Amino acid sequence: MLSARNLEVVYDDVVLALRGVSLEVPDGRIVALLGANGAGKTSLLRALTGLLDVHEGEITKGSVSLDGEDLRRTPPEAVVRKGVRQVLEGRRVFVELSIEENLKVGAHTARASMAENLERVYSLFPVLSDRRSLTAGYLSGGEQQMLAMGRAMMSNPRYLLLDEPSLGLAPLMVEAIRDVIVEINSTGTGVLLVEQNASMALSIAHHGYVMETGRVVLDKPAAELLADDDVREFYLGLHPGEDGSGRKSFRDAKHYRRKKRWSA
Amino acid sequence: MSTFLEAVVRGLGTGSVYALLALGFVIIYKATSVISFAQPALMLSGAVVTSYLVPAMGVLLFTGFSFFFSVAIAAIITAALALLIERLAIRPMVGKAVFVVAIITLGIDIAVRVVVNGFIGLGARPIGFPWGLDRVTVLGLDVQIRHLVMMGTVALVITALYFFFQRSKYGLAMRAAALDQEAAMTMGVSVGGVFALSWAIAGGLAAIAGSLLATGAGVDRQLWIVALVALPAIILGGLDSLEGAVIGGLLIGVAEALVGTYQRQYAPWLGDNVALVAPYALMLAVLLVRPYGIFGTAEVRRV
Numbered sequence: 001m002l003s004a005r006n007l008e009v010v011y012d013d014v015v016l017a018l019r020g021v022s023l024e025v026p027d028g029r030i031v032a033l034l035g036a037n038g039a040g041k042t043s044l045l046r047a048l049t050g051l052l053d054v055h056e057g058e059i060t061k062g063s064v065s066l067d068g069e070d071l072r073r074t075p076p077e078a079v080v081r082k083g084v085r086q087v088l089e090g091r092r093v094f095v096e097l098s099i100e101e102n103l104k105v106g107a108h109t110a111r112a113s114m115a116e117n118l119e120r121v122y123s124l125f126p127v128l129s130d131r132r133s134l135t136a137g138y139l140s141g142g143e144q145q146m147l148a149m150g151r152a153m154m155s156n157p158r159y160l161l162l163d164e165p166s167l168g169l170a171p172l173m174v175e176a177i178r179d180v181i182v183e184i185n186s187t188g189t190g191v192l193l194v195e196q197n198a199s200m201a202l203s204i205a206h207h208g209y210v211m212e213t214g215r216v217v218l219d220k221p222a223a224e225l226l227a228d229d230d231v232r233e234f235y236l237g238l239h240p241g242e243d244g245s246g247r248k249s250f251r252d253a254k255h256y257r258r259k260k261r262w263s264a
Numbered sequence: 265m266s267t268f269l270e271a272v273v274r275g276l277g278t279g280s281v282y283a284l285l286a287l288g289f290v291i292i293y294k295a296t297s298v299i300s301f302a303q304p305a306l307m308l309s310g311a312v313v314t315s316y317l318v319p320a321m322g323v324l325l326f327t328g329f330s331f332f333f334s335v336a337i338a339a340i341i342t343a344a345l346a347l348l349i350e351r352l353a354i355r356p357m358v359g360k361a362v363f364v365v366a367i368i369t370l371g372i373d374i375a376v377r378v379v380v381n382g383f384i385g386l387g388a389r390p391i392g393f394p395w396g397l398d399r400v401t402v403l404g405l406d407v408q409i410r411h412l413v414m415m416g417t418v419a420l421v422i423t424a425l426y427f428f429f430q431r432s433k434y435g436l437a438m439r440a441a442a443l444d445q446e447a448a449m450t451m452g453v454s455v456g457g458v459f460a461l462s463w464a465i466a467g468g469l470a471a472i473a474g475s476l477l478a479t480g481a482g483v484d485r486q487l488w489i490v491a492l493v494a495l496p497a498i499i500l501g502g503l504d505s506l507e508g509a510v511i512g513g514l515l516i517g518v519a520e521a522l523v524g525t526y527q528r529q530y531a532p533w534l535g536d537n538v539a540l541v542a543p544y545a546l547m548l549a550v551l552l553v554r555p556y557g558i559f560g561t562a563e564v565r566r567v
Contacts, residue, residue: 105453
Protein backbone atom coordinates (compact mmCIF):
# COMPACT_ATOMS: atom_id res chain seq x y z
CA MET A 1 0.00 0.00 0.00
CA LEU A 2 1.21 3.45 -0.95
CA SER A 3 0.28 5.97 1.67
CA ALA A 4 0.78 9.50 2.90
CA ARG A 5 0.20 10.39 6.56
CA ASN A 6 -0.41 13.88 7.95
CA LEU A 7 1.68 15.30 5.17
CA GLU A 8 2.80 18.92 5.27
CA VAL A 9 4.60 20.31 2.24
CA VAL A 10 6.29 23.71 2.00
CA TYR A 11 7.67 25.34 -1.14
CA ASP A 12 10.61 27.77 -0.98
CA ASP A 13 10.46 27.60 2.83
CA VAL A 14 7.37 29.83 2.85
CA VAL A 15 4.48 28.56 0.74
CA LEU A 16 2.44 25.99 2.62
CA ALA A 17 0.95 23.72 -0.04
CA LEU A 18 -0.30 20.71 1.94
CA ARG A 19 -1.57 20.76 5.50
CA GLY A 20 -1.97 17.40 7.20
CA VAL A 21 -2.98 15.35 4.17
CA SER A 22 -3.49 11.62 4.55
CA LEU A 23 -4.20 9.35 1.64
CA GLU A 24 -3.95 5.65 0.86
CA VAL A 25 -3.66 3.83 -2.45
CA PRO A 26 -4.31 0.11 -1.89
CA ASP A 27 -2.92 -2.42 -4.37
CA GLY A 28 -5.03 -3.01 -7.46
CA ARG A 29 -7.56 -0.26 -6.79
CA ILE A 30 -8.40 3.02 -8.49
CA VAL A 31 -8.35 6.01 -6.17
CA ALA A 32 -9.59 9.34 -7.44
CA LEU A 33 -8.22 12.62 -6.12
CA LEU A 34 -10.41 15.62 -6.93
CA GLY A 35 -9.97 19.28 -6.26
CA ALA A 36 -9.83 22.71 -7.81
CA ASN A 37 -6.70 24.35 -9.14
CA GLY A 38 -4.18 25.04 -6.40
CA ALA A 39 -5.75 22.57 -3.99
CA GLY A 40 -2.46 20.68 -3.70
CA LYS A 41 -3.13 17.61 -5.83
CA THR A 42 0.07 17.80 -7.81
CA SER A 43 2.09 18.62 -4.70
CA LEU A 44 0.76 15.44 -3.14
CA LEU A 45 1.87 13.42 -6.17
CA ARG A 46 5.30 15.03 -6.07
CA ALA A 47 5.61 14.16 -2.40
CA LEU A 48 4.81 10.54 -3.26
CA THR A 49 7.35 10.26 -6.10
CA GLY A 50 10.20 12.37 -4.73
CA LEU A 51 9.85 15.20 -7.24
CA LEU A 52 9.37 17.97 -4.67
CA ASP A 53 13.07 18.70 -4.62
CA VAL A 54 13.04 19.78 -8.27
CA HIS A 55 10.50 22.45 -7.38
CA GLU A 56 12.24 23.66 -4.22
CA GLY A 57 9.60 21.98 -2.11
CA GLU A 58 10.06 19.74 0.92
CA ILE A 59 8.09 17.57 3.28
CA THR A 60 8.17 19.32 6.61
CA LYS A 61 5.88 16.98 8.56
CA GLY A 62 4.25 13.62 8.19
CA SER A 63 5.36 10.62 6.20
CA VAL A 64 5.18 8.98 2.81
CA SER A 65 5.54 5.24 2.75
CA LEU A 66 5.35 2.20 0.52
CA ASP A 67 4.39 -0.94 2.45
CA GLY A 68 5.56 0.81 5.61
CA GLU A 69 8.95 1.71 4.12
CA ASP A 70 9.73 5.42 4.36
CA LEU A 71 9.97 7.18 0.98
CA ARG A 72 10.71 10.71 2.18
CA ARG A 73 14.41 10.66 1.35
CA THR A 74 14.14 8.38 -1.67
CA PRO A 75 15.26 10.03 -4.95
CA PRO A 76 12.77 9.93 -7.84
CA GLU A 77 14.67 7.30 -9.84
CA ALA A 78 14.66 4.95 -6.85
CA VAL A 79 10.91 5.47 -6.37
CA VAL A 80 10.44 4.37 -9.98
CA ARG A 81 12.48 1.25 -9.33
CA LYS A 82 10.23 0.43 -6.40
CA GLY A 83 7.28 0.35 -8.79
CA VAL A 84 5.65 3.76 -8.28
CA ARG A 85 5.36 5.79 -11.47
CA GLN A 86 3.95 9.20 -12.09
CA VAL A 87 2.61 10.52 -15.38
CA LEU A 88 3.21 14.25 -15.25
CA GLU A 89 0.49 16.77 -15.95
CA GLY A 90 0.57 18.07 -19.51
CA ARG A 91 1.90 14.79 -20.99
CA ARG A 92 5.54 15.89 -21.24
CA VAL A 93 6.54 13.41 -23.94
CA PHE A 94 10.09 13.73 -25.28
CA VAL A 95 9.01 15.62 -28.37
CA GLU A 96 12.13 15.10 -30.48
CA LEU A 97 12.34 11.35 -29.85
CA SER A 98 10.30 8.81 -31.79
CA ILE A 99 7.41 6.97 -30.18
CA GLU A 100 9.45 3.83 -29.78
CA GLU A 101 12.37 5.75 -28.29
CA ASN A 102 10.00 7.41 -25.81
CA LEU A 103 8.80 3.97 -24.74
CA LYS A 104 12.37 2.70 -24.49
CA VAL A 105 13.29 5.56 -22.18
CA GLY A 106 10.26 4.51 -20.14
CA ALA A 107 11.86 1.08 -19.81
CA HIS A 108 15.06 2.59 -18.38
CA THR A 109 14.71 0.67 -15.12
CA ALA A 110 13.39 -2.52 -16.70
CA ARG A 111 15.47 -3.17 -19.81
CA ALA A 112 15.42 -6.94 -19.29
CA SER A 113 11.68 -7.22 -19.90
CA MET A 114 11.54 -4.41 -22.47
CA ALA A 115 10.46 -6.55 -25.43
CA GLU A 116 7.39 -8.01 -23.73
CA ASN A 117 6.42 -4.69 -22.14
CA LEU A 118 6.71 -3.04 -25.54
CA GLU A 119 4.28 -5.56 -27.01
CA ARG A 120 1.90 -5.11 -24.09
CA VAL A 121 1.91 -1.32 -24.41
CA TYR A 122 1.41 -1.51 -28.16
CA SER A 123 -1.58 -3.82 -27.70
CA LEU A 124 -2.95 -1.45 -25.04
CA PHE A 125 -2.53 1.53 -27.41
CA PRO A 126 -2.89 0.36 -31.03
CA VAL A 127 -2.63 4.00 -32.19
CA LEU A 128 1.00 4.05 -31.11
CA SER A 129 1.78 0.68 -32.62
CA ASP A 130 0.96 1.95 -36.12
CA ARG A 131 3.61 4.70 -36.08
CA ARG A 132 6.47 3.53 -33.98
CA SER A 133 9.10 5.63 -35.71
CA LEU A 134 7.07 8.85 -35.84
CA THR A 135 8.46 11.82 -33.89
CA ALA A 136 6.42 12.10 -30.70
CA GLY A 137 5.97 15.86 -30.99
CA TYR A 138 3.77 15.36 -34.05
CA LEU A 139 1.15 13.31 -32.17
CA SER A 140 -2.18 14.84 -31.20
CA GLY A 141 -2.85 15.71 -27.57
CA GLY A 142 -4.76 12.52 -26.90
CA GLU A 143 -2.14 10.37 -28.55
CA GLN A 144 0.58 12.11 -26.54
CA GLN A 145 -1.37 11.33 -23.37
CA MET A 146 -1.50 7.69 -24.43
CA LEU A 147 2.21 7.75 -25.12
CA ALA A 148 2.87 9.28 -21.71
CA MET A 149 0.81 6.54 -20.05
CA GLY A 150 2.31 3.81 -22.20
CA ARG A 151 5.78 5.07 -21.32
CA ALA A 152 4.96 4.73 -17.63
CA MET A 153 3.67 1.18 -18.17
CA MET A 154 7.03 0.14 -19.65
CA SER A 155 8.34 -0.94 -16.26
CA ASN A 156 5.10 -2.71 -15.32
CA PRO A 157 4.61 -0.54 -12.22
CA ARG A 158 2.70 -1.53 -9.10
CA TYR A 159 1.20 1.93 -8.81
CA LEU A 160 0.46 4.41 -11.57
CA LEU A 161 -0.10 8.02 -10.52
CA LEU A 162 -1.88 9.95 -13.27
CA ASP A 163 -1.92 13.74 -13.09
CA GLU A 164 -4.94 15.03 -15.01
CA PRO A 165 -4.84 12.63 -17.96
CA SER A 166 -8.00 14.18 -19.43
CA LEU A 167 -6.56 17.70 -19.49
CA GLY A 168 -7.45 19.47 -22.70
CA LEU A 169 -8.78 16.40 -24.48
CA ALA A 170 -11.96 15.95 -26.53
CA PRO A 171 -14.78 14.01 -24.81
CA LEU A 172 -14.29 10.97 -27.03
CA MET A 173 -10.60 10.93 -26.17
CA VAL A 174 -11.43 11.23 -22.47
CA GLU A 175 -13.58 8.11 -22.78
CA ALA A 176 -10.77 6.25 -24.51
CA ILE A 177 -8.33 7.25 -21.76
CA ARG A 178 -10.84 6.16 -19.11
CA ASP A 179 -11.22 2.74 -20.72
CA VAL A 180 -7.46 2.33 -20.81
CA ILE A 181 -7.18 3.22 -17.12
CA VAL A 182 -9.74 0.53 -16.31
CA GLU A 183 -7.81 -1.95 -18.44
CA ILE A 184 -4.50 -1.10 -16.78
CA ASN A 185 -6.12 -1.47 -13.40
CA SER A 186 -7.65 -4.84 -14.32
CA THR A 187 -4.16 -6.31 -14.63
CA GLY A 188 -3.45 -5.43 -11.00
CA THR A 189 -1.88 -1.97 -11.19
CA GLY A 190 -3.08 0.40 -8.49
CA VAL A 191 -4.08 3.79 -9.90
CA LEU A 192 -4.15 7.20 -8.25
CA LEU A 193 -6.14 9.37 -10.60
CA VAL A 194 -5.84 13.11 -10.11
CA GLU A 195 -8.62 14.80 -12.01
CA GLN A 196 -10.64 17.92 -12.57
CA ASN A 197 -13.09 15.86 -14.57
CA ALA A 198 -14.88 14.49 -11.53
CA SER A 199 -17.59 12.55 -13.31
CA MET A 200 -15.02 10.64 -15.35
CA ALA A 201 -12.82 9.94 -12.34
CA LEU A 202 -15.62 8.89 -9.99
CA SER A 203 -17.23 6.66 -12.62
CA ILE A 204 -14.26 4.27 -12.50
CA ALA A 205 -12.74 4.87 -9.05
CA HIS A 206 -13.26 2.64 -6.03
CA HIS A 207 -12.44 5.34 -3.55
CA GLY A 208 -12.24 9.11 -3.75
CA TYR A 209 -10.64 12.03 -1.98
CA VAL A 210 -11.57 15.68 -2.38
CA MET A 211 -8.93 18.31 -1.64
CA GLU A 212 -9.35 21.98 -1.00
CA THR A 213 -6.62 24.54 -0.20
CA GLY A 214 -4.11 21.97 0.94
CA ARG A 215 -6.40 19.69 2.93
CA VAL A 216 -8.40 16.57 2.29
CA VAL A 217 -11.99 17.61 2.96
CA LEU A 218 -13.81 14.46 1.87
CA ASP A 219 -12.60 10.85 1.98
CA LYS A 220 -15.26 8.35 0.94
CA PRO A 221 -15.93 5.41 -1.38
CA ALA A 222 -16.48 6.73 -4.90
CA ALA A 223 -20.15 5.71 -4.94
CA GLU A 224 -20.86 7.77 -1.83
CA LEU A 225 -19.01 10.73 -3.26
CA LEU A 226 -21.08 10.53 -6.42
CA ALA A 227 -24.20 10.73 -4.26
CA ASP A 228 -22.88 13.50 -2.07
CA ASP A 229 -24.81 16.72 -2.56
CA ASP A 230 -21.79 19.00 -2.22
CA VAL A 231 -19.73 17.01 -4.70
CA ARG A 232 -22.65 16.90 -7.09
CA GLU A 233 -22.96 20.64 -6.93
CA PHE A 234 -19.35 21.77 -6.83
CA TYR A 235 -17.69 19.16 -9.03
CA LEU A 236 -20.37 17.67 -11.23
CA GLY A 237 -22.35 20.85 -11.78
CA LEU A 238 -25.60 19.17 -10.80
CA HIS A 239 -27.99 20.96 -8.49
CA PRO A 240 -30.17 19.11 -6.01
CA GLY A 241 -33.33 19.99 -7.83
CA GLU A 242 -32.13 19.42 -11.34
CA ASP A 243 -33.10 15.81 -11.72
CA GLY A 244 -36.79 16.69 -12.03
CA SER A 245 -38.18 18.58 -9.06
CA GLY A 246 -37.74 22.23 -9.93
CA ARG A 247 -34.63 24.36 -10.30
CA LYS A 248 -32.38 25.51 -7.53
CA SER A 249 -33.10 28.92 -6.13
CA PHE A 250 -30.01 31.02 -5.54
CA ARG A 251 -31.90 33.02 -2.95
CA ASP A 252 -31.70 30.30 -0.35
CA ALA A 253 -28.51 28.66 -1.53
CA LYS A 254 -25.89 29.93 0.87
CA HIS A 255 -23.27 27.93 -0.84
CA TYR A 256 -20.35 30.00 0.28
CA ARG A 257 -21.25 28.95 3.80
CA ARG A 258 -21.34 25.31 2.87
CA LYS A 259 -17.89 25.57 1.35
CA LYS A 260 -16.67 27.18 4.49
CA ARG A 261 -18.00 24.37 6.64
CA TRP A 262 -15.91 21.96 4.57
CA SER A 263 -12.61 23.50 5.05
CA ALA A 264 -13.07 24.31 8.70
CA MET B 265 43.85 22.25 -58.13
CA SER B 266 45.93 19.79 -56.13
CA THR B 267 47.06 22.62 -53.83
CA PHE B 268 43.41 23.34 -53.15
CA LEU B 269 42.53 19.70 -52.48
CA GLU B 270 45.57 19.22 -50.29
CA ALA B 271 44.51 22.24 -48.25
CA VAL B 272 41.02 20.76 -47.94
CA VAL B 273 42.40 17.43 -46.70
CA ARG B 274 44.57 19.27 -44.19
CA GLY B 275 41.54 21.29 -43.12
CA LEU B 276 39.35 18.22 -42.76
CA GLY B 277 42.05 16.60 -40.65
CA THR B 278 42.37 19.39 -38.11
CA GLY B 279 38.67 20.16 -38.54
CA SER B 280 37.72 16.66 -37.44
CA VAL B 281 39.71 17.24 -34.25
CA TYR B 282 37.89 20.53 -33.71
CA ALA B 283 34.69 18.56 -34.22
CA LEU B 284 35.61 16.23 -31.33
CA LEU B 285 36.28 19.19 -29.05
CA ALA B 286 33.07 20.87 -30.16
CA LEU B 287 31.11 17.65 -29.47
CA GLY B 288 32.40 17.72 -25.90
CA PHE B 289 31.15 21.28 -25.42
CA VAL B 290 27.76 20.47 -26.95
CA ILE B 291 27.26 17.25 -24.96
CA ILE B 292 27.88 19.05 -21.68
CA TYR B 293 25.77 21.99 -22.80
CA LYS B 294 22.82 19.78 -23.75
CA ALA B 295 22.92 17.85 -20.48
CA THR B 296 23.52 20.71 -18.06
CA SER B 297 22.88 23.89 -20.14
CA VAL B 298 26.31 25.12 -19.10
CA ILE B 299 29.23 25.82 -21.43
CA SER B 300 32.17 24.12 -19.84
CA PHE B 301 35.34 26.14 -20.24
CA ALA B 302 37.30 23.31 -18.65
CA GLN B 303 37.58 21.54 -22.01
CA PRO B 304 41.01 23.05 -22.88
CA ALA B 305 42.48 21.75 -19.62
CA LEU B 306 40.99 18.29 -20.18
CA MET B 307 42.40 18.28 -23.70
CA LEU B 308 45.85 19.22 -22.43
CA SER B 309 45.79 16.57 -19.70
CA GLY B 310 44.74 13.93 -22.24
CA ALA B 311 47.66 14.83 -24.50
CA VAL B 312 50.11 14.82 -21.58
CA VAL B 313 48.91 11.44 -20.33
CA THR B 314 49.35 10.04 -23.84
CA SER B 315 52.87 11.50 -24.08
CA TYR B 316 53.83 9.64 -20.90
CA LEU B 317 52.05 6.41 -21.82
CA VAL B 318 53.44 5.89 -25.33
CA PRO B 319 57.10 5.38 -24.28
CA ALA B 320 55.93 3.14 -21.44
CA MET B 321 53.79 1.06 -23.80
CA GLY B 322 56.45 1.03 -26.52
CA VAL B 323 58.32 -1.66 -24.65
CA LEU B 324 55.32 -3.95 -24.65
CA LEU B 325 53.71 -3.30 -28.02
CA PHE B 326 54.99 -2.72 -31.52
CA THR B 327 55.20 0.91 -32.67
CA GLY B 328 52.04 2.39 -34.13
CA PHE B 329 49.75 0.28 -32.02
CA SER B 330 51.22 1.63 -28.80
CA PHE B 331 50.15 5.16 -29.78
CA PHE B 332 46.50 4.28 -30.35
CA PHE B 333 46.40 2.09 -27.27
CA SER B 334 47.84 4.94 -25.20
CA VAL B 335 45.29 7.39 -26.58
CA ALA B 336 42.48 5.04 -25.58
CA ILE B 337 43.83 4.72 -22.04
CA ALA B 338 44.44 8.48 -21.82
CA ALA B 339 40.81 9.01 -22.83
CA ILE B 340 39.67 6.77 -19.98
CA ILE B 341 41.96 8.49 -17.46
CA THR B 342 40.82 11.94 -18.57
CA ALA B 343 37.18 10.83 -18.44
CA ALA B 344 37.79 9.79 -14.83
CA LEU B 345 39.34 13.18 -14.12
CA ALA B 346 36.32 14.89 -15.67
CA LEU B 347 34.01 12.73 -13.53
CA LEU B 348 35.90 13.80 -10.44
CA ILE B 349 35.66 17.49 -11.39
CA GLU B 350 31.95 17.16 -12.07
CA ARG B 351 31.30 15.43 -8.75
CA LEU B 352 33.38 17.81 -6.62
CA ALA B 353 32.86 21.19 -8.25
CA ILE B 354 29.84 21.10 -10.55
CA ARG B 355 27.23 18.85 -8.91
CA PRO B 356 26.95 20.96 -5.75
CA MET B 357 26.08 23.89 -8.01
CA VAL B 358 23.06 22.24 -9.67
CA GLY B 359 20.18 24.68 -9.73
CA LYS B 360 22.43 27.75 -9.52
CA ALA B 361 22.56 30.27 -12.36
CA VAL B 362 24.35 28.83 -15.38
CA PHE B 363 26.86 31.64 -15.72
CA VAL B 364 28.03 30.97 -12.17
CA VAL B 365 28.79 27.38 -13.13
CA ALA B 366 30.43 28.53 -16.36
CA ILE B 367 32.77 30.79 -14.40
CA ILE B 368 33.59 27.91 -12.06
CA THR B 369 34.62 25.83 -15.07
CA LEU B 370 36.93 28.67 -16.12
CA GLY B 371 38.61 28.48 -12.72
CA ILE B 372 38.89 24.70 -12.97
CA ASP B 373 40.45 25.09 -16.39
CA ILE B 374 43.21 27.32 -15.05
CA ALA B 375 43.81 25.18 -11.96
CA VAL B 376 44.08 21.93 -13.91
CA ARG B 377 46.31 23.53 -16.51
CA VAL B 378 48.75 24.77 -13.88
CA VAL B 379 49.09 21.25 -12.52
CA VAL B 380 49.40 19.70 -15.98
CA ASN B 381 52.00 22.29 -17.07
CA GLY B 382 54.29 20.89 -14.40
CA PHE B 383 54.32 17.61 -16.28
CA ILE B 384 55.06 19.23 -19.63
CA GLY B 385 58.19 21.17 -18.80
CA LEU B 386 59.35 24.22 -20.68
CA GLY B 387 59.67 22.88 -24.19
CA ALA B 388 57.43 20.59 -26.17
CA ARG B 389 57.03 16.96 -25.11
CA PRO B 390 57.04 14.53 -28.03
CA ILE B 391 53.77 12.60 -28.15
CA GLY B 392 55.26 9.50 -29.73
CA PHE B 393 53.25 9.54 -32.90
CA PRO B 394 54.89 6.83 -35.05
CA TRP B 395 54.73 8.69 -38.38
CA GLY B 396 55.69 12.16 -37.19
CA LEU B 397 55.28 14.59 -40.05
CA ASP B 398 55.71 11.93 -42.77
CA ARG B 399 53.77 12.43 -45.97
CA VAL B 400 52.08 10.00 -48.28
CA THR B 401 50.60 10.31 -51.75
CA VAL B 402 46.92 9.43 -51.94
CA LEU B 403 45.09 9.78 -55.28
CA GLY B 404 47.81 12.10 -56.50
CA LEU B 405 47.59 14.32 -53.41
CA ASP B 406 50.56 14.84 -51.17
CA VAL B 407 49.17 14.72 -47.61
CA GLN B 408 50.49 14.21 -44.10
CA ILE B 409 49.72 10.82 -42.63
CA ARG B 410 48.68 12.45 -39.37
CA HIS B 411 45.81 14.24 -41.06
CA LEU B 412 44.52 10.95 -42.42
CA VAL B 413 44.88 9.36 -38.98
CA MET B 414 42.91 12.25 -37.47
CA MET B 415 40.06 11.79 -39.93
CA GLY B 416 40.01 8.03 -39.48
CA THR B 417 40.09 8.13 -35.69
CA VAL B 418 37.47 10.82 -35.44
CA ALA B 419 35.19 9.03 -37.91
CA LEU B 420 35.47 5.94 -35.72
CA VAL B 421 34.76 7.86 -32.51
CA ILE B 422 31.79 9.70 -34.01
CA THR B 423 30.29 6.44 -35.29
CA ALA B 424 30.65 4.97 -31.82
CA LEU B 425 29.00 8.06 -30.32
CA TYR B 426 26.18 7.82 -32.84
CA PHE B 427 25.40 4.26 -31.85
CA PHE B 428 25.72 5.15 -28.19
CA PHE B 429 23.11 7.90 -28.48
CA GLN B 430 20.80 5.97 -30.80
CA ARG B 431 20.85 2.49 -29.31
CA SER B 432 22.16 2.33 -25.79
CA LYS B 433 20.06 2.74 -22.68
CA TYR B 434 22.21 5.54 -21.29
CA GLY B 435 22.50 7.37 -24.60
CA LEU B 436 18.73 7.40 -24.89
CA ALA B 437 18.42 8.53 -21.27
CA MET B 438 20.82 11.41 -21.96
CA ARG B 439 18.82 12.55 -24.98
CA ALA B 440 15.61 12.33 -22.98
CA ALA B 441 17.06 14.28 -20.06
CA ALA B 442 18.29 16.96 -22.46
CA LEU B 443 14.70 17.44 -23.63
CA ASP B 444 12.88 17.35 -20.29
CA GLN B 445 14.72 16.66 -17.06
CA GLU B 446 11.72 16.23 -14.80
CA ALA B 447 10.01 13.84 -17.21
CA ALA B 448 13.26 11.88 -17.46
CA MET B 449 13.29 11.59 -13.66
CA THR B 450 9.83 10.03 -13.72
CA MET B 451 11.27 7.45 -16.14
CA GLY B 452 13.78 6.42 -13.49
CA VAL B 453 16.68 8.24 -15.14
CA SER B 454 19.14 9.65 -12.63
CA VAL B 455 19.74 13.19 -13.86
CA GLY B 456 22.87 13.48 -11.72
CA GLY B 457 24.15 10.39 -13.50
CA VAL B 458 23.44 12.04 -16.85
CA PHE B 459 25.47 15.10 -15.81
CA ALA B 460 28.37 12.90 -14.76
CA LEU B 461 28.22 10.85 -17.95
CA SER B 462 28.21 13.98 -20.12
CA TRP B 463 31.36 15.23 -18.40
CA ALA B 464 33.05 11.86 -18.72
CA ILE B 465 32.28 11.64 -22.44
CA ALA B 466 33.42 15.22 -23.04
CA GLY B 467 36.62 14.51 -21.10
CA GLY B 468 37.34 11.39 -23.15
CA LEU B 469 36.72 13.24 -26.42
CA ALA B 470 38.95 16.12 -25.35
CA ALA B 471 41.76 13.69 -24.51
CA ILE B 472 41.57 12.05 -27.94
CA ALA B 473 41.47 15.47 -29.60
CA GLY B 474 44.46 16.71 -27.63
CA SER B 475 46.54 13.64 -28.44
CA LEU B 476 45.74 13.92 -32.15
CA LEU B 477 46.56 17.64 -32.23
CA ALA B 478 49.91 17.04 -30.59
CA THR B 479 50.96 14.57 -33.32
CA GLY B 480 52.55 17.48 -35.18
CA ALA B 481 54.67 19.57 -32.84
CA GLY B 482 54.25 17.63 -29.61
CA VAL B 483 52.60 18.80 -26.39
CA ASP B 484 53.54 22.26 -25.21
CA ARG B 485 51.99 24.70 -22.77
CA GLN B 486 50.23 26.61 -25.53
CA LEU B 487 48.35 23.62 -26.94
CA TRP B 488 45.21 24.44 -24.93
CA ILE B 489 44.56 27.56 -27.00
CA VAL B 490 43.59 25.32 -29.91
CA ALA B 491 40.60 24.07 -27.91
CA LEU B 492 39.13 27.56 -28.04
CA VAL B 493 38.68 27.12 -31.80
CA ALA B 494 35.92 24.69 -30.83
CA LEU B 495 33.92 27.71 -29.66
CA PRO B 496 33.46 29.18 -33.15
CA ALA B 497 32.74 25.61 -34.29
CA ILE B 498 29.84 25.12 -31.87
CA ILE B 499 28.50 28.60 -32.39
CA LEU B 500 28.66 28.04 -36.13
CA GLY B 501 26.85 24.70 -35.88
CA GLY B 502 24.40 25.71 -33.17
CA LEU B 503 25.02 25.23 -29.46
CA ASP B 504 22.55 22.40 -29.02
CA SER B 505 23.19 20.33 -32.11
CA LEU B 506 25.56 17.36 -32.27
CA GLU B 507 25.52 17.28 -36.08
CA GLY B 508 26.11 21.02 -36.03
CA ALA B 509 29.21 20.56 -33.86
CA VAL B 510 30.69 18.07 -36.31
CA ILE B 511 29.93 20.12 -39.39
CA GLY B 512 30.95 23.35 -37.67
CA GLY B 513 34.27 21.79 -36.68
CA LEU B 514 34.97 20.59 -40.22
CA LEU B 515 33.99 23.94 -41.74
CA ILE B 516 36.27 25.82 -39.36
CA GLY B 517 39.14 23.47 -40.09
CA VAL B 518 38.77 23.81 -43.86
CA ALA B 519 38.35 27.59 -43.65
CA GLU B 520 41.49 27.86 -41.57
CA ALA B 521 43.50 25.68 -44.00
CA LEU B 522 42.27 27.51 -47.09
CA VAL B 523 43.01 30.93 -45.65
CA GLY B 524 46.44 29.69 -44.61
CA THR B 525 47.13 28.45 -48.13
CA TYR B 526 45.84 31.33 -50.23
CA GLN B 527 45.91 34.46 -48.08
CA ARG B 528 49.59 35.19 -48.66
CA GLN B 529 49.03 34.93 -52.39
CA TYR B 530 45.81 36.95 -52.74
CA ALA B 531 45.75 39.27 -49.73
CA PRO B 532 49.32 39.74 -48.57
CA TRP B 533 48.51 43.16 -47.08
CA LEU B 534 46.68 41.33 -44.24
CA GLY B 535 50.02 40.20 -42.86
CA ASP B 536 51.00 36.90 -41.27
CA ASN B 537 48.94 34.36 -39.31
CA VAL B 538 45.55 35.46 -40.61
CA ALA B 539 44.63 31.76 -40.68
CA LEU B 540 44.43 31.81 -36.87
CA VAL B 541 41.78 34.52 -37.03
CA ALA B 542 39.83 32.91 -39.86
CA PRO B 543 37.62 30.71 -37.61
CA TYR B 544 36.47 33.72 -35.63
CA ALA B 545 35.84 35.79 -38.75
CA LEU B 546 33.76 32.95 -40.18
CA MET B 547 31.83 32.69 -36.91
CA LEU B 548 31.12 36.41 -37.00
CA ALA B 549 29.84 36.15 -40.56
CA VAL B 550 27.53 33.23 -39.74
CA LEU B 551 26.24 34.92 -36.59
CA LEU B 552 25.20 37.95 -38.64
CA VAL B 553 23.00 35.76 -40.83
CA ARG B 554 21.87 33.04 -38.41
CA PRO B 555 22.33 34.14 -34.79
CA TYR B 556 21.47 30.62 -33.51
CA GLY B 557 23.96 28.80 -35.75
CA ILE B 558 23.42 26.65 -38.78
CA PHE B 559 21.69 23.75 -37.01
CA GLY B 560 20.80 25.33 -33.68
CA THR B 561 17.32 25.79 -32.30
CA ALA B 562 16.07 29.30 -32.90
CA GLU B 563 15.54 29.85 -29.17
CA VAL B 564 18.48 31.93 -28.05
CA ARG B 565 19.84 31.47 -24.56
CA ARG B 566 22.39 33.43 -22.71
CA VAL B 567 25.24 31.44 -21.22
